[in-house]
Amino acid sequence: MTVTAAATRELNLVQAVNEALDLALAADERVLILGEDVGRNGGVFRATEGLWKKYGEQRVVDTPLAEIGIVGGAIGLALAGLRPVAEIQFDGFMPAALDQVICHLGRLRSRTRGRRSVPLVLRAPHGGLIRAPEHHSESPEAYFCHTPGIKVVIASTPYDAKGLLLAAIDDPDPVVFFEPKRLYRAARSQVPRGDYRVELGKARLAREGRELTLIGWGAMVQTCLEAAELLAGEGRSIEVLDLRTLTPLDLPALLASVEKTGRAVIAHEAPNAGSWAAELSALISERALLSLQAPVRRVGGWDIRMPLFRLEDYYVPDRERVADAARQTLAF
Amino acid sequence: MPLRTVASLDVQRLEILAADGKLDEALLPKMSKELLLNIHRLMFQIRAFDERAVLLQRQGRLGTYPMITGQEATQCVPPLCLKPTDWVVPTYRGGGVYFARGMSMRHALLYWAGDDRGTRFPEANNDLTFSIPVGAHLTQAAGLAWAEKLKKTGGVALTYCGDGTSSKGDLHEALTFAGQFKLPAIFLIENNGWAISVPRSRQAASQTLAQKAWGYGVFGLQVDGNDALAVYRATSEAVARARKGEGPSLLECETYRMGHHTTADDASRYRDPAEVAAWRAKDPIERLERFLRARGLWDDEKGRRLAERTRAWIDEEIAAYEAFPPPNPLDMFSFNYDRAPWMLREQRAELERLLALKGGAKALEALSPAEGRFP
Numbered sequence: 001m002t003v004t005a006a007a008t009r010e011l012n013l014v015q016a017v018n019e020a021l022d023l024a025l026a027a028d029e030r031v032l033i034l035g036e037d038v039g040r041n042g043g044v045f046r047a048t049e050g051l052w053k054k055y056g057e058q059r060v061v062d063t064p065l066a067e068i069g070i071v072g073g074a075i076g077l078a079l080a081g082l083r084p085v086a087e088i089q090f091d092g093f094m095p096a097a098l099d100q101v102i103c104h105l106g107r108l109r110s111r112t113r114g115r116r117s118v119p120l121v122l123r124a125p126h127g128g129l130i131r132a133p134e135h136h137s138e139s140p141e142a143y144f145c146h147t148p149g150i151k152v153v154i155a156s157t158p159y160d161a162k163g164l165l166l167a168a169i170d171d172p173d174p175v176v177f178f179e180p181k182r183l184y185r186a187a188r189s190q191v192p193r194g195d196y197r198v199e200l201g202k203a204r205l206a207r208e209g210r211e212l213t214l215i216g217w218g219a220m221v222q223t224c225l226e227a228a229e230l231l232a233g234e235g236r237s238i239e240v241l242d243l244r245t246l247t248p249l250d251l252p253a254l255l256a257s258v259e260k261t262g263r264a265v266i267a268h269e270a271p272n273a274g275s276w277a278a279e280l281s282a283l284i285s286e287r288a289l290l291s292l293q294a295p296v297r298r299v300g301g302w303d304i305r306m307p308l309f310r311l312e313d314y315y316v317p318d319r320e321r322v323a324d325a326a327r328q329t330l331a332f
Numbered sequence: 333m334p335l336r337t338v339a340s341l342d343v344q345r346l347e348i349l350a351a352d353g354k355l356d357e358a359l360l361p362k363m364s365k366e367l368l369l370n371i372h373r374l375m376f377q378i379r380a381f382d383e384r385a386v387l388l389q390r391q392g393r394l395g396t397y398p399m400i401t402g403q404e405a406t407q408c409v410p411p412l413c414l415k416p417t418d419w420v421v422p423t424y425r426g427g428g429v430y431f432a433r434g435m436s437m438r439h440a441l442l443y444w445a446g447d448d449r450g451t452r453f454p455e456a457n458n459d460l461t462f463s464i465p466v467g468a469h470l471t472q473a474a475g476l477a478w479a480e481k482l483k484k485t486g487g488v489a490l491t492y493c494g495d496g497t498s499s500k501g502d503l504h505e506a507l508t509f510a511g512q513f514k515l516p517a518i519f520l521i522e523n524n525g526w527a528i529s530v531p532r533s534r535q536a537a538s539q540t541l542a543q544k545a546w547g548y549g550v551f552g553l554q555v556d557g558n559d560a561l562a563v564y565r566a567t568s569e570a571v572a573r574a575r576k577g578e579g580p581s582l583l584e585c586e587t588y589r590m591g592h593h594t595t596a597d598d599a600s601r602y603r604d605p606a607e608v609a610a611w612r613a614k615d616p617i618e619r620l621e622r623f624l625r626a627r628g629l630w631d632d633e634k635g636r637r638l639a640e641r642t643r644a645w646i647d648e649e650i651a652a653y654e655a656f657p658p659p660n661p662l663d664m665f666s667f668n669y670d671r672a673p674w675m676l677r678e679q680r681a682e683l684e685r686l687l688a689l690k691g692g693a694k695a696l697e698a699l700s701p702a703e704g705r706f707p
Binding site: 036037039040041042044062063064065066067068069092093095096131132133134135136273302303304305307308309310311312314315320321324 | 395396424443444445446447448450464465466468496497499500501527528529530534535536596597601602658659661663664665668675676679683686687689690
């Protein structure tokens with residue numbers, strides 16, 4: 001879509017999320033927000049700042065401290081016709097609600113033979129590198145991507161965060177919506193004032209290049225762009241693909257890029273074993289083998305738990321590590 | 333048929349030393365002079381320690397820190413009712429519990445500085461690291477108590493949770509198991525009024541949290557959590573019952589989180605200053621100190637000496653904490669398995685290569701020696 005410059009201004013990512021929630025609450029009476037500290041306090045990252053005051057405690061609800069209650073409750077609300085946007089305060093608190101997600105959230109449409117659906121959005125901050133305490137820096141996307149029946153989205157720019165969140169709230173199926181907390185305040189971009197959508201299931205070409213595709217999502221897109229810049233200084237032409245929606249995946253965009261460059265490196269924060277990067281690697285190998293000039297490489301966290309923050313810089317791939325993987329792939 | 337009452341609740345509250353200094357002598361537990369002074373010292377020292385820790389955080393010398401200010405009695409007293417071999421599982425707001433169990437506080441600082449070497453407790457103790465996703469440890473504590481029962485050791489497990497966590501299913505399941513198997517467990521709900529910005533009134537709609545015990549056949553009691561004497565009596569009796577095989581207890585200790593949730597929080601956004609002021613008047617340390625003075629156990633000179641000693645102790649702990657060399661990045665691969673499998677050996681070597689790549693071989697030599705069990 002085209003937007004006139006006059007109608008946009010610079011926002012950071014958390015402001016963009018806040019604006020999307022504000023618009024959704026204003027536009028549709030069925031929309032409500034629920035979670036821990038989302039009301040009076042405006043969320044621990046201030047994603048819901050001002051909304052409790054504006055829309056009241058029936059629509060911006062401070063829940064008791066209970067993740068199963070939040071997610072199970074939101075499923076009930078959605079089944080009965082509301083449009084809940086539930087917040088789980090930190091990625092590390094999501095596993096508590098996985099029973100609701102794995103056994104129910106994604107299955108209710110098919111278990112009711114299509115008579116019911118669960119149009120809810122489950123928001124959570126994502127990823128590391130903010131010097132946070134234990135269990136506050138996790139990247140649990142693979143658990144959700146592995147679960148059929150739900151969509152998994154993660155933005156890397158304020159523009160996309162707003163447009164994707166509005167699209168997620170509209171979506172007739174459950175959407176898990178991750179927000180890279182490292183970018184909440186660090187990422188700034190021009191964001192239109194009004195309502196717009198960024199279609200789910202569409203990747204974004206963040207940088208064009210010819211020799212290798214760096215594939216990332218969330219905060220790692222920024223790292224990939226920095227690595228691409230580093231490699232540009234060495235005369236290499238690197239493409240960066242921001243997946244934006246992890247599932248359903250934009251397979252055409254992924255294959256088109258890899259078929260063009262012939263080389264793929266997937267960068268992410270989670271452990272490589274059983275990761276979403278592993279799925280991408282399998283898909284590329286299955287469907288674009290003859291275009292490949294080197295094996296697909298994954299650069300992720302190590303196959304250990306996220307260490308406490310003094311060592312997180314050595315766990316989450318940085319631009320040097322991504323560039324190193326790209327160099328090895330280019331030299332294959 | 334007319335309705336008839338088949339069960340009734342009789343939720344009691346234990347208060348011994350009121351905020352205004354009034355004392356119920358009949359309820360006063362047997363406590364030696366040394367024990368009383370030790371409780372006072374622990375509470376005084378951990379408060380001073382927390383104040384300094386917050387300053388460190390503000391100066392960028394420490395990560396996010398959860399102070400316990402206001403909750404010194406519920407934290408420092410219960411561990412004194414236990415043996416080192418009894419199990420203790422606090423919450424993340426558990427500095428006072430660990431301190432009363434004898435933890436060297438330089439390690440506590442190290443943990444909150446984001447260093448995995450900080451999870452170190454006295455070797456003879458059965459202390460566990462808290463669960464930051466709150467409540468997950470409650471069923472585990474039931475399991476710890478269960479094991480002591482099966483092994484017939486007479487050991488017990490003491491575990492904590494907050495008023496917020498009492499809303500989670502974990503407490504329901506833990507109490508169900510503890511009641512069903514009559515486990516030697518003490519569940520202490522530290523009701524400090526606030527789960528970050530959400531008040532106690534926004535959790536269960538029940539009048540008390542103590543009454544949850546009745547749903548599981550567990551002994552329940554509400555306690556004035558800012559009354560060190562009441563906390564001591566309630567906990568020591570719960571421990572005695574547990575050791576005798578009389579089963580678990582749920583103690584709701586009412587106290588107040590005087591500070592922010594953590595240094596990353598700003599409580600002025602959601603809390604009425606008048607409420608904070610009202611709780612300041614119920615301070616657990618001042619209350620016990622007045623009691624000690626009335627009995628001739630405390631005076632200004634003793635206070636001055638304790639303050640001095642405390643300052644020196646805190647200085648020493650901070651100096652020792654800051655003297656820890658930075659962790660070797662390779663440390664993160666230690667202790668993940670009894671024997672590290674191939675992928676960890678491969679990945680550790682890969683990190684070593686990357687470190688050399690970035691900083692040259694010299695960079696590797698400059699690192700602290702790697703610690704921990706590997707492979």
